[in-house]
Amino acid sequence: MSFSRTSNAVRADSADALSMEELAAAIDIGRPDAFVQLGTAFLTRLPAVPVPDPYLVAVSADAAQRLGIDPALAREPAFAEFFAGNPTRDWPADQLPYATVYSGHQFGVWAGQLGDGRAIGLGEVEHNGERFELQLKGAGRTPYSRMGDGRAVLRSSIREFLCSEAMHHLGIPTTRALCVIGSDLPIRRETIETSAIVTRVSPSFVRFGHFEHFYSNDRVDELKALADHVIDRFYPQCREADDPYLALLSEVTLRTADLMADWQAVGFCHGVMNTDNMSILGLAIDYGPFGFMDGFNAHHVCNHSDTQGRYSYSRQPQVGYWNLFCLAQALVPLFGAQYPEEGRAERVIEDAQRVLEGFKTRFAPALESKMRAKLGLAETREGDDKLANALLEAMHANRADFTLTFRNLAKLSKTDASNDAPVRDLFLDRAAFDAWANDYRARLSHETQSDEARAAAMNRVNPKYVLRNHLAEQAIRQAREKDFSEVERLLRVLTHPFDEQPEFESYAGLPPDWASDLEVSCSS
Numbered sequence: 001m002s003f004s005r006t007s008n009a010v011r012a013d014s015a016d017a018l019s020m021e022e023l024a025a026a027i028d029i030g031r032p033d034a035f036v037q038l039g040t041a042f043l044t045r046l047p048a049v050p051v052p053d054p055y056l057v058a059v060s061a062d063a064a065q066r067l068g069i070d071p072a073l074a075r076e077p078a079f080a081e082f083f084a085g086n087p088t089r090d091w092p093a094d095q096l097p098y099a100t101v102y103s104g105h106q107f108g109v110w111a112g113q114l115g116d117g118r119a120i121g122l123g124e125v126e127h128n129g130e131r132f133e134l135q136l137k138g139a140g141r142t143p144y145s146r147m148g149d150g151r152a153v154l155r156s157s158i159r160e161f162l163c164s165e166a167m168h169h170l171g172i173p174t175t176r177a178l179c180v181i182g183s184d185l186p187i188r189r190e191t192i193e194t195s196a197i198v199t200r201v202s203p204s205f206v207r208f209g210h211f212e213h214f215y216s217n218d219r220v221d222e223l224k225a226l227a228d229h230v231i232d233r234f235y236p237q238c239r240e241a242d243d244p245y246l247a248l249l250s251e252v253t254l255r256t257a258d259l260m261a262d263w264q265a266v267g268f269c270h271g272v273m274n275t276d277n278m279s280i281l282g283l284a285i286d287y288g289p290f291g292f293m294d295g296f297n298a299h300h301v302c303n304h305s306d307t308q309g310r311y312s313y314s315r316q317p318q319v320g321y322w323n324l325f326c327l328a329q330a331l332v333p334l335f336g337a338q339y340p341e342e343g344r345a346e347r348v349i350e351d352a353q354r355v356l357e358g359f360k361t362r363f364a365p366a367l368e369s370k371m372r373a374k375l376g377l378a379e380t381r382e383g384d385d386k387l388a389n390a391l392l393e394a395m396h397a398n399r400a401d402f403t404l405t406f407r408n409l410a411k412l413s414k415t416d417a418s419n420d421a422p423v424r425d426l427f428l429d430r431a432a433f434d435a436w437a438n439d440y441r442a443r444l445s446h447e448t449q450s451d452e453a454r455a456a457a458m459n460r461v462n463p464k465y466v467l468r469n470h471l472a473e474q475a476i477r478q479a480r481e482k483d484f485s486e487v488e489r490l491l492r493v494l495t496h497p498f499d500e501q502p503e504f505e506s507y508a509g510l511p512p513d514w515a516s517d518l519e520v521s522c523s524s
């Protein structure tokens with residue numbers, strides 16, 4: 001077994017088995033350009049709080065390999081101990097993990113200071129020229145825990161783990177998850193549950209809320225240090241611009257717009273799009289009460305606690321824009337250094353508004369092009385957006401299954417209705433579907449590619465397998481009985497969401513009746 005920060009090879013069969021000490025040593029916390037070097041205004045260094053008798057619930061072999069870790073190492077008890085945050089030795093002071101401070105707007109209201117209330121950073125791993133920060137979520141209380149216990153329950157940890165990896169394999173930018181470690185330590189939520197720790201993996205965990213924190217406290221030096229860190233590490237091209245901080249806002253705006261288009265195109269609802277849950281890298285982050293829609297409802301609210309429907313499916317792009325507005329506000333003190341004092345304030349506001357407008361000019365075409373691909377339209381024609389919207393309207397009216405409708409659309413023939421049934425049967429109002437299918441066929445007649453080529457292209461963008469709530473629920477129910485095989489199986493299925501996997505056909509089906517009253521809340 002081998003773990004190396006520099007070699008490409010992941011050798012599972014090697015005799016020189018890598019010890020956990022070597023893995024621990026490869027996690028570097030002291031890089032001069034690491035977030036942790038920003039210092040005490042940004043974070044508190046502290047150990048994880050140990051849990052009793054940790055055990056492996058799940059590991060992502062793909063994430064492990066990306067980090068240069070042999071997945072077989074996960075079977076060793078020392079792996080579970082390590083990623084539970086149980087120290088195998090006293091942490092030397094300079095190796096102590098860290099919890100970072102941020103603030104944010106929650107449900108549209110300024111919430112003040114928040115911070116990593118149950119997550120700690122371990123440091124970074126470099127492999128194949130990529131650097132990733134590792135973070136333990138659920139590893140105990142921190143100075144930012146407020147009333148919380150610093151823990152996460154098994155249920156929500158499995159959901160976050162599976163969704164992170166599923167998103168990645170859908171090709172959507174996201175933080176990733178290496179493993180879930182469980183412990184029978186009891187955790188009080190609505191009922192007593194058991195605890196778990198997810199190891200999250202990301203180039204950076206910086207959120208919009210980190211910027212809002214220093215802005216709201218009038219700490220411009222720290223605000224600038226944070227922005228410089230993000231630019232130097234992740235957006236070095238911004239240094240070329242007249243105003244590097246405005247350029248940063250622009251980059252984040254474009255990435256966020258792309259992310260919103262990605263979510264809309266797979267029927268994903270995040271559930272808690274607070275500004276502290278928005279990544280400065282445009283990644284999906286903080287999976288709580290998320291959901292992939294089954295029957296399409298444009299106004300679906302996946303978070304049971306979101307009584308106003310602020311974060312409904314149809315509002316996500318708008319909320320992404322609103323959150324960017326908060327980020328822009330926080331960056332204002334850094335903007336416009338190139339302007340003379342006289343008139344600077346006005347010019348800065350104009351600049352920021354112009355950059356934020358970039359969200360709209362990016363998002364709409366990004367989603368249109370995704371929808372065109374989902375419909376299998378290789379060429380661009382006037383009216384394509386209307387055709388896509390008409391389908392979504394009919395799906396909404398019929399609560400047609402989001403994933404199956406698009407996936408099965410690939411089966412339609414462009415000449416006749418003989419193969420319509422797999423989609424048509426998802427619509428209660430068959431006539432409404434037939435009317436749309438007529439228009440669709442008319443549009444397809446302008447396409448030069450064959451039905452086969454179109455179907456193949458559609459199957460590369462319309463997933464067959466998504467993390468439906470009932471699938472996650474089944475895996476969680478078994479995991480509570482200490483049977484983790486379903487989590488593993490589901491991860492395997494979701495690792496290839498666009499492939500036909502005949503042995504897993506049932507994972508692509510409509511949710512069963514028992515799943516109709518599943519509810520997901522903020523409690524995690």
Ligand code: AMP
Pocket residue numbers: 114115116117118119144145146147148149150151152272277286288522524
């Ligand atoms: P979330 O809704 O998970 O994004 O969390 C919002 C804020 O509450 C963040 O500052 C979290 O760290 C904190 N938080 C959530 N749950 C807990 C918990 N059980 N213990 C401590 N802090 C928590």
Ligand code: MG
Pocket residue numbers: 276277286
């Ligand atoms: Mg959060």
